[in-house]
Amino acid sequence: MASTTLDFRRGAASGRAAFLARQGANWVFLLPTLIFFIGWQVYPIFRVLWMSLTDYHFLRNQPAAWVGFRNYANALADPILLTGLLRAATFTALFLPGMIFVPMLLAILVDRVRQPTLAATYRLILLIPAVIPGPLIFVLWKWLYNFNIGPIDYFLVQVGIVTPQTAPQWLGDPKLTLPAIALMEVWWGLGYHTMFYLAGLAAIPKELSEAARVDGANEWRLFWHVTLPRLRPILLVLVVLRFGTAMAVIDEYLILGGFNRALPTYTWTVYMWDLAFQIGDWFQGYAAAIGWIGAAAMLVVVGGLFWVFRSRD
């Protein structure tokens, strides 16, 4: 009895030290993640913010001077940036509907396949593009769209829709470039996004659709009143995540469009890269401001999307 009280007292006296020691020991588990996350993601973001307030030119010798918001003022009056933002928004608008509805349709179809081997095979094939890295997908589609050897134009000529003379130049014709890249993106994300929806569909109790059917609901009403409301959280995550990636696309544009300013692939991201690592004496202060303007424009819309999709329950 006496010894327990004694232990208890000692515990109380060293309680704070023990708490700190345990917290420290627990934080060790997060340390590796935090080092890389802060060092190569959080810090660079704020470092770029600081750069954007200076006239830092990488290839100039004099130190960077503070210029306040002058870069932002200049950038917001820069027609190349404004066109670039508009082009990125156009691409997003082209890409998002296909990326949302095609996988949803596909997931509903796959979800109904009851034959286990077939269901597994469909899922397996769907995931193949998801294990090919993006840049390699872009290289492949650059060839698919090629008007000399690409099979897409060959197919269109064979079917008789176009002649070799009128075959579309998917990546060279400014009207076609962004839709062509959007189509490629939908192809790439088809399997991955379908798996997202399938995870959501699996969580819908089967009794629910059974009951609706017994009550005489047709497939369409079933989709609107049972399936779609249950998929809403997944829809929200996908829309917001993909909106972010679509607005800030860069690899696709660099690989498929290069630095041709006349092409719609020259968006704010490519402009930022061009300014920071290629044009003149690498005006990285200005490029940093463009990077933050693009990010801010995106955050405003993501915030708006969250507001639109906010739970009303």
Next chain:
Amino acid sequence: MATGELARLGVRSTAGPRRRPVPVGTIVRHVVLVAFMLVILVPLAWVLLLSIKSIPDAYRPGFWPQHFDFTHYTYALTNIPTLPRNMLNSVFVTLSTVVITTICAVLGGYALVHLRLRGRAVVLGLLVASLFFPTRVTSLIAIFETQRALGLINTTAGLILPYITLNLALSVFIMRGIFEQISHELVDAARIDGAGPWRTLLSVLLPLTRNGIVVVIIVNFVSAWGEYLLGVTLTNDQEVRTLPVVLAGAFGGMGQWAWPRIAAVYVIAIAPGLAAFALSQRWYMQGLQEGALKY
């Protein structure tokens, strides 16, 4: 047996037990699905076929070649000077990235779910925020500066550091989802048995998270193996670059970059990912179902 099997699988018999023929809806559904499968597979079949076409056939329109030529693979590996080096670079960078990121994600996911952490919400908030912010593009200039300060510009090994963060937040979330499926009672039981946090993780929990780890490995393998933006920004010389950067910069044409040869390089480039996926797909699929998609 057969009916029992079907009942167990939860087949919905909308048409009632008497109607045996396959409903039209089912046929339409499978036709649509097969069409989608073809859309996915044909481009890949095309590039595979291109890599084994004879050179004249490659420049002649048509899907199926008149003559096959299987020498493009050995040609590409022996006659394109930097190619073996580029492949080695890719393997080195990718393996290092995958190992380090997976360790980070397992430790981090475990700590966020099963350990008491003051300020956990701040870490979670930052990680979530990074998913909705175009970090990759906006941070590029400062990453270039950091790498330069560390003397890592134009080095292959230097790429590993920024590559780790490509999917770090996502990987931590995947592992967090997996660890959340493990009951706290199990963790408490291990603690009562006297196991510390490390012992609990390594000998009790780790075997249960195998499928999630496979998902994390595949996700990070794919993104590191194919990374382009950082690779093209932080390296200059062909011999320190990775395979995708070289491939993306190559123009198909004549000579060593003739179309079938470049297609052979392409097949070599996508093969490891597909092979890893084929070998691990059982665990990968289970991992996806266990909560890797629920972040």
